[in-house]
Amino acid sequence: MPFVNWLKRNLVVIAGLLTLGYLLLPNVVVTVFSFNKPKGRFNYEWQQFSTDAWKDPCGVADMCGSLSISLQIAAFATIGATILGTMIAFALVRYRFRARGAVNSLIFLPMAMPEVVMAASLLTLFLNMGAQLGFWTILIAHIMFCLSFVVTAVKARVMSMDPRLEQAAQDLYAGPFQTFVRVTLPIAAPGIAAGALLAFALSFDDFIITNFNAGSTVTFPMFVWGSAQRGTPVQINVIGTAMFLVAVLLVLTSMVITNRRNKQKA
């Protein structure tokens, strides 16, 4: 009976911890196995602790080159998709134009389309246009599928913006450009940032569309896939863990900065 009571009282906490474990266990495995010293070519069984891979992250042929390509594509795709997506979001929320309703739904099409189908169709399109497959075709494809996500994120923010704020800015001697730069953009910034982060993450680990349209270019996800056929170097786990750490560090820094700012103000 006491146990049942204890369970009742702590049910929420237990459910929370279990879900968190479910969510984080794969990340823990990635991190733990980055310190493994596998016997064969496959890093699937724990052998012994070692920091070899961390000391020589680029020790695997071509891996760091593919990582660099992936980072570049992700950066450019983020910039392109964020600029275009933000403009589309503003147009959809702020202006009444013909076919606005149609555009509003069509913008979600790339999200709904099965990725493999999209990838194959894109390849057909590029081949028919006689485009040289490689960095640029990947970038074009990535901007395309990131756009919908950016539009969704920015639109939500712009819709919740009070149009009177811009009127107030105009009333206070800010012309159209000043109003946009001083009021509209800063207030929409969280939505734009969320869209940009989403775009970066989506672009960085996209495999299917990239694989179809890459030609001879190899991105990091393609490299991992390719090496998994022949053996998985520990360095893959090192890169994965490093990315994870960078993300956590960024989140922590921003939290510390906001906290400190709030404390100064209060």
Next chain:
Amino acid sequence: MTTVTNKNETGGDVRLSGISKTYDNGFTAVQPLDLTVPQGSFFALLGASGCGKTTTLRMIAGLEEPTTGTVFLGDQEVTNLPPYKRPVNTVFQSYALFPHLDIFENVAFGLRRRGIKSVKKQVEDMLELVQLGEQARKKPHQLSGGQQQRVAVARALINHPKVLLLDEPLGALDLKLRRQMQLELKRIQTEVGITFVHVTHDQEEAMTMADTVAVMNAGRVEQLGSPTDLYENPHTTFVANFLGTSNLIEAEVDTKNGDDIVLKAGGGKLVLPESRCSAPTTTGGKVLVGVRPEKISLTHADDAGEIPEGRNRITGKIANSSFIGVSTQYVIDSAVCPEFEVYVQNIERDSRLVPGADVVLHWSPAHTFGLDAAQDIDAGVEEGAAA
């Protein structure tokens, strides 16, 4: 930016001539309207929601383009100037403070956009004027409603506009704070001497604060005047009912007696000074006779002989009475009007004045007003009560 404020310029009257607004969907919010707001005055546009008062204000601000007519600020025509080139500033309904800027930067916004470099002193002085000196580095959401309201006023006033426009600025505040802010705004207006145009649906607010009130209804100005003038001498049934409460009786013109008109109503006679009648008075014509509930004295029918000569009288029966504290409000059932309202000050309470008692209502002819009988007798009743 050369057209922006020049506070040394004289003649800051706001002149609207023939101004109207019809929206794309065909709805006419403001009928052609002429209005002059004298420089330095506290002017209120009063009306129920949808009467066109906010649209009129927004046309002065430049946030709404008039369909016809012109807007003058002093000698300058501003009809086609965008809002950022007009020397007017607005205190928006729900304030519209910039959430990403702190209080200091909110207040400095207008100065900075006009390229003024040293804003610190001015902003600090302005925050002092609205008693928010301590809050300069806080963000808007950290302030209470009343404080946000004062920031909105400071943010507009710091630019020394020719006219300050206030769009229901106190609507979001609770009653007590609203009363306090009314006095505060009045104080600030007296201190800075800038023309205030204040839009409100609260008749009490308009009367307490403004020098001149324009009562608007269905896109038209019903009547314009000082609060006492509007209250004591309304010209339309809408004004009579919207501002406070009025008893209106249908009557027929009988004879004229010098400056007075004698009217027949329900078998009795009522006297009305001709100067207080806004309707044409031909013998036999219909007129609506009005009197405010607090102008009426209530005497028990047994003492009817003590009522002085020369007062307007009506007999009736008390239908209902409610004790308010400072006064008692009676509803009297009379032949001319089934629900005659009378407010009696609680000085010496007559214990015979209870529901069912026969009474005589009497008041001075000088407190009577006459209105055109062709109007809806109940115009403005509900809107006035709701406000």
